[in-house]
Amino acid sequence: MADLQRFHTVSSDHADVNVDERPAGPVDRRATALDATRRLKELLSATADGDRDAFTQLYRATQSRVFGLALRIVRQHAAAEEVTQEVYLHVWKAAGQYDERLASPIGWIMMLAHRRSVDHVRVESRSTTRDFAYGLRDLGRDHDVVAETVRQRAEERAVIDGLQTLTTAQRQTLALAYYGGRTYPEVAEYLGIPLPTVKSRIRNALKRLQTTLP
Template structure:
């Protein structure tokens, strides 16, 4: 605000000869100059911030590479499919129903008309084989 005030006073000093009393008071003229100068300053500051934001966005590199993420995801899906192929048909059926269709062990047992304990055993054995195939340790 101090800079705007100084700029307005300098402008008043330089353009005093152009002041026209028949168009309004000197106070109105000075206040109009001050208002216009203040608005110009705010707009200039906002334009600077906008430019800096645009430059920052252009310089910003993503935290990860989309192509790499897509390739890794595809490779993981292919490895899971390959490992699912290594299960027995009964294990694959139970795992697929539970993990891809979102059924509970009890719902899988009811759907396949098998005892819950049988489904739990198939799931445990299938998940152990999947873990070993995928290289897991837990």
């Protein structure tokens, strides 16, 4: 929904209910959690009826946790923002599908956030793998000769088969470095992993490909 961008810029400090609050004692903490859950149920119910104010309050109260989970999974700020907006678009459209017998309101929303984040990572991984294979297939095509075409097709098949023997992490790292044109430090920053891990993944991936390619 168009208002999400505006909602995203509003601080959650003004929310009517904040699921992240931590009261002093265990009794108070339990009471506050029950109050927060009850309030979120009310907001979800009102959102299902098309109440924009309720949706805004729901967003303010929960978006920091949704964004935090998305960021931990997708590892990129912009991608995490995109996932967060997708989650709340779904919440706006499907609030009426929430079933309190299956999960708490925040549990349901966080489940949506986890699914969207994992889907995003899977799509990105498949995309980089396809791009890498496509790039390798197109390298060195300077001849339009039948014999050369046959040979290249055999090599392409071998490359694709070889890529399938790598782990998802190895394929993604290799694609970013060799087809994406990134340096090892840039790959490490992009994936949010240590530089030695990047070097190790690529080294092991290349060794594995050497055993599968003709």
